[in-house]
Amino acid sequence: MKIIACYKWTLDEADIRVDEGTRAILKNRAQYRISPYDRNAIECGVQLVEAQGGEVAALTVGGPEVAASLKDVLSRGATRAVWVGQAETAALDAAGTALTLAAAVKRLGEYDLIVCGEGSSDNYAQQTGPRLAELLGIPVLTYASKIELEGNILRVERKLEEGIEVVEAALPALVTVLPDINEARIPGLKQIMAAGKKPTEQYAMADLTLTAEDIRPTAQQESLLGAVTDRKRVLLKGENAVKELVSILKAEGIC
Amino acid sequence: MAELWVLADKAETAKELLAHAKSLAGDETIACLTGSAETAEAAAAHGADRVLLYEGGSRPESYVPHWCERARLERPAALLLGADRRSKEIAARMAARLQAGLISDCVKLERREGFYSERYLFGGLCLAGETTGSAPFLATMAAGKAQPLPAGAPASVEKVTVSCDDAVRRIDLRPHRSASNLMEAKVIVCAGRGVAKQEDLKLAEELARALGGEVGCTRPVAEERHWMPEENYIGITGKKPAPELYITLGVSGQIQHMSGVRDSKCIVAIEKNDGAPITEAADYTIIGDLYEVVPKMLAELRS
């Protein structure tokens, strides 16, 4: 079977710092890596192919820096890697990302299944998968914690707030996966060495017949400030302490 | 006249979204589109000017094509949805069909020149403020950011029967099993050494259940007293969860424990000693005996 696994090359937020005075975001020490959720998407595709045969094409969209992601994704079991990485595609919103991915998927040719992570570690908007499915006109099964294939039928367990929903759809389809669907493998030394020999292909905007205008973000960023997480250190004493606490928590939307 | 739309499956979500819509509305009226009769009724009473109750779909997701079709015709200024998983899928699919932007997990929404929204990025590390000028504006709103409007004279509920050709079929929908899942829990109640007897852990369990959360413990409770499995202990050498709400019962607040929960959104302590280090490391500390405070809290939560 032919599987396309989409991934995003994101900054590791563990190394992003906030300037205490200005609350500015300091990204200079942060490194790019494959968004952790997308590692599960790649793993999902690789496991299906290991069981059923076929290939996993890894697909990403980003700025020129995504070129550095190719060996990484290939070491995780993808058969080949396809990337769009130009200045024009460096700061896309979910709509632009989905449009670009859809154009790339069409150029890639026939496929049975597209796998995406539930969201990305940076924006975590959780839009790209369902948007992509709509643009391609295929069924989408989101938030999968378990996946099964029976012939042409994809059956998925969705982990929702209200419970586990079991749904199925015919291929071709798109699934977005939760981290608990599998344990993404750590690439071994040999897999890393083999990655350099696997094929990669770059699609330019022109190949995809997309213009910068098509993928311009709809929202304009006004501010980006570090979130303040200092503890409040409020002491509540006396008869009404519990009442006070519960109403505070309710007001903060925590309970 | 343009409308603001609220699209919701759950009554609680619809009520909050209607309150958001009310605060945003200029001369627009507010419509609620739902596939749930219960939600339709709640929306009609809590701020919707018009309610469209859709019938004929097998799941809330079934109505995406119909709602998009209506949106193309009626051109609402904004569409607001909840930030639950179903709604987030619906919102993203509608945004793609309507060739519109979508702000996910909005924690703040205002009407300025266009719509001004705020949301967290990089796992909560920073807050981004954005303005959307193009129409329609779509957002999924984080829960708990608005107080539902008081009940008023109910608006009319119009039934819309559609035929749905679902590509995705539901086979089953079952409730979650109650297995401990600390790392994913939104609320964690942590039992420390101040819990005197093993059977008193029930207090922590009851509180966790009331808040839809899980129970964890400090290292000594797991490793010295063996009251809970080792995988339940929280701290620098154990689990390091990041719940929305972390409540400690009888936890003194040693650094080795607290640094394991530094990513919690809100830390609440119930502690006897007002000089305990936990008071420095918590957002709110109730000074008192946990055996008195917890039952009170349970009663308050249930009321």
Place this chain on the structure above:
Amino acid sequence: MYDMTLTQEEQLMIQSVREFAETVIKPAAKKADETGEFPWDVINKGVELGLHALPVPEEHGGPGLSSVMTAVIAEEMSKACAGIGTTLGATGLSCYPVVIAGNEAQKKLFFDFIMGGKMGAFCLTEPNAGSDSGSVATTAVRDGDEYVLNGSKTFITNGGVASVYTVFATVDRAKGLKGLSAFIVERDRAGVAVGKEENKMGIRASNTTDVIFENVRIPADHLLGKEGDGFKIAMLTLDKSRPSVGAQAVGICQAALDACVVYVNERKQFGKPIAANQAIQFMLADMAIQTEAARWLVRRAAYLQDAGQPFSKEAAMAKTFAGDTAMKVTTDAVQIFGGYGYSRDYPIEKLMRDAKIMQIFEGTNQIQRVVIAGQLLR
């Protein structure tokens, strides 16, 4: 002169090792240290990644890594647990005699074990032959197409978990060092027995046992090189592996330093973090200076080895300095943690126990000084 820039491939390897160390080794380290039980799950996972086979050449299915990369990987693993790092590293050590002196058939025989996921062990030390390899009493007597091995090895890392050994035995005790010879011996040969397991002070996750050979018959083609090549092969093996032993010590230093940096910011006394005290700051700075110095002695020795230049003296210096530094830095770390540092419930005292072996094994730091002085004065 020293281009230490890592290729993208090498960076990815380090990223994988870090992830393995963080998500697999670290969570298992405490239990393995407390119980002394061999953490097969962790080791098997490491084997899957190929971390036990770093020196196995590419043409035999291994990664054939450089000495610099071997050292970097050893540091990362030992940062999470020196015992587990030792286990994986010791299989690599057992491979060196075959890399150095093995013919094609011997390489295939030995590396098929290793690349098939089995562990190896390097068997040199005996009760009366520690630093003094010339006193090896295990004998190998030629009998037709076979050698017959008799004797006992002690303090053998992986002794009880290996499927194949590189064994040093003498073909003629009268010849002393010139009689020493190296052999490949499979664990399942009749007469091979694993003796008592050591109950060690540190690196308790690793398996250290006696290995006993009683009339063990092996084909004559299991002899590595020629009769009498054993001492040369053993010394070259230890030279080659010395930088990664130093790297293990550096890993322990870094783990101690990292833990201290977190702790001093969180531990409050007299109303402020103890990091605010200059006494603490100076201790941390010294720990960091020494760790960095040790790391670069190690990397330089590894670099010289990769560059095909003489590196024996530098490797001895690196191992000695890094081992001594690990002891010093971990002792300071226990001091900074105070009572918590001394408590078995916190991970600091383990680092101090693990550090001690770094001054002892694979040539004590005293014998290293003998080697260094010998090179200076010759």
